Amino acid sequence: MKNNRKSSVAKVIRPAVRQATAALPVVPAKSRRLVFGGKWDYAPAPESSSHIAILPRHDLFIDGRFVAPRSGKYFASVNPATEQKLTEIAQAGAADVDRAVRAVQEKSRELAILESMDGGKPIKESRDFDLPMVAAHFFYYAGWADKLNYALPNRRPQSLGVAGQIIPWNFPLLMAAWKIAPALACGNTVVLKPAETTSLTALRLAQILQEAELPPGVVNIVTGAGETGAALVNHPGVDKIAFTGSTEVGKQIAAATAGTRKRLTLELGGKAANIVFEDAPIDQAIEGVINGIYFNQGHVCCAGSRLLVQESIYGTVIRKLRDRLQTLRVGDPLDKNTDIGAINSRNQLDKIRELVHCGVEEGATLEQSACRLPAKGYWYPPSFLTGVTLSHRVAQEEIFGPVLSVMTFRTPQEAVERANNTPYGLSAGVWTDKGSKIFHMVNQLKAGVVWANTYNKFDPTSPFGGYKESGFGREGGLHGLLPYLQPD
Ligand code: NAP
Numbered sequence: 001m002k003n004n005r006k007s008s009v010a011k012v013i014r015p016a017v018r019q020a021t022a023a024l025p026v027v028p029a030k031s032r033r034l035v036f037g038g039k040w041d042y043a044p045a046p047e048s049s050s051h052i053a054i055l056p057r058h059d060l061f062i063d064g065r066f067v068a069p070r071s072g073k074y075f076a077s078v079n080p081a082t083e084q085k086l087t088e089i090a091q092a093g094a095a096d097v098d099r100a101v102r103a104v105q106e107k108s109r110e111l112a113i114l115e116s117m118d119g120g121k122p123i124k125e126s127r128d129f130d131l132p133m134v135a136a137h138f139f140y141y142a143g144w145a146d147k148l149n150y151a152l153p154n155r156r157p158q159s160l161g162v163a164g165q166i167i168p169w170n171f172p173l174l175m176a177a178w179k180i181a182p183a184l185a186c187g188n189t190v191v192l193k194p195a196e197t198t199s200l201t202a203l204r205l206a207q208i209l210q211e212a213e214l215p216p217g218v219v220n221i222v223t224g225a226g227e228t229g230a231a232l233v234n235h236p237g238v239d240k241i242a243f244t245g246s247t248e249v250g251k252q253i254a255a256a257t258a259g260t261r262k263r264l265t266l267e268l269g270g271k272a273a274n275i276v277f278e279d280a281p282i283d284q285a286i287e288g289v290i291n292g293i294y295f296n297q298g299h300v301c302c303a304g305s306r307l308l309v310q311e312s313i314y315g316t317v318i319r320k321l322r323d324r325l326q327t328l329r330v331g332d333p334l335d336k337n338t339d340i341g342a343i344n345s346r347n348q349l350d351k352i353r354e355l356v357h358c359g360v361e362e363g364a365t366l367e368q369s370a371c372r373l374p375a376k377g378y379w380y381p382p383s384f385l386t387g388v389t390l391s392h393r394v395a396q397e398e399i400f401g402p403v404l405s406v407m408t409f410r411t412p413q414e415a416v417e418r419a420n421n422t423p424y425g426l427s428a429g430v431w432t433d434k435g436s437k438i439f440h441m442v443n444q445l446k447a448g449v450v451w452a453n454t455y456n457k458f459d460p461t462s463p464f465g466g467y468k469e470s471g472f473g474r475e476g477g478l479h480g481l482l483p484y485l486q487p488d
């Protein structure tokens, strides 16, 4: 039965194969053997290329555009199957490679230059501090975006909604990053108001967000002065206000949001004590004092603007401070050798002058760098005031300029009392060779951040914020996520 069926199938197949074989092109006997060895040959089936338009010449693709090579050279691209020349391709020379590499770095460089042009800070600070910190903040908070359940285990974190954010002019782009990054990581949308005198880098950041295809409406930037800020604070659709600026405006915002459902965080002013003990490594401490007050022209909320020196080393410290002051280079913010740039605005310059004048009137002695100041622009020489007492305005109020108020103390307890004798509580510095003294001081200083044997050190993983009139809420680190999430 089985054999019968096999033979009848064979009867049908055999003539069919014969016919198919006859239809094959005549091939040499050798090849034909191959065909009958179980493989089929194919009819030619070339893909059509008639609709592929190849330009006769291709340029370099740099910074989002096709550009002719500076080398002026092109080479042929050939179809290896036919040796036919398809097109000419640009040959990038060293200058073209350089242009392309620069285009990649350009954003950071461009933002740093713009920041120095708009705000007056030295390029070495905007390039080496502000911009790397901006990137680090976005990078750090981007990391939390899909891990909020691990950041706050068992608390089912939910976003708040619309965050209204108001920032000052001293670290324009960095403050924008401090505000925008955690808000977005927690799933909120943002309406940001930069300071009137420094809006440019925030607006440039908006262009970058556009290029990155952030969905429309997620980040909004409204420019203007205090009135614009107030309109944002009072808008009923805003779920949270994050403010960095003066204590005076902070108080107004606290009053405006009181009794509403709006959440609020305030990062306000400071009048930090930088405390130098007699056992401190003096030269290192002097560098810390210089950095603490003259960084960013002293336009720093956590600036070490009150120097507390132990009485026994007062003479040495003042002599070294005076010498070091003369080496600071004041001038063009875009010059890479500049240590101290321009004062941010005429208003701020007037405020510095007024407070220093008041300090001298009240009995303090003013020492200033003998540097020559540029004829045009807003400038103030690095300065310090000695003979300052706790009741002087320059010991209590923020000068927010390159002016240090120097006072003395005898014992650690007196240092603590003097350091805490301020309505502010943002930061402090302690310089001593003794670890135990550091712990003793840190526990008694009422300040959000205390640096020991260093100053002005920042990291996106580390929370920052104040006590008392320096505000409430923290930015940075895990703590910086909480103000942008619903309470459980
Ligand atoms: P500011 O006058 O308080 O201004 C801060 C921001 O608030 C600016 O964008 C400002 O707009 C806006 N603003 C002004 N009046 C407002 C109002 N009634 N309602 C809502 N927004 C309003 O402070 P600043 O003079 O720019 O900055 C210097 C102060 O900020 C210093 O006291 C400093 O200590 C503090 N600061 C604190 C921190 C911190 O982290 N704690 C950081 C940086 C600075 P316009 O500038 O356009 O008028």
Ligand code: MG
Pocket (backbone or CB within 6 Å): none
């Ligand atoms: Mg202002």
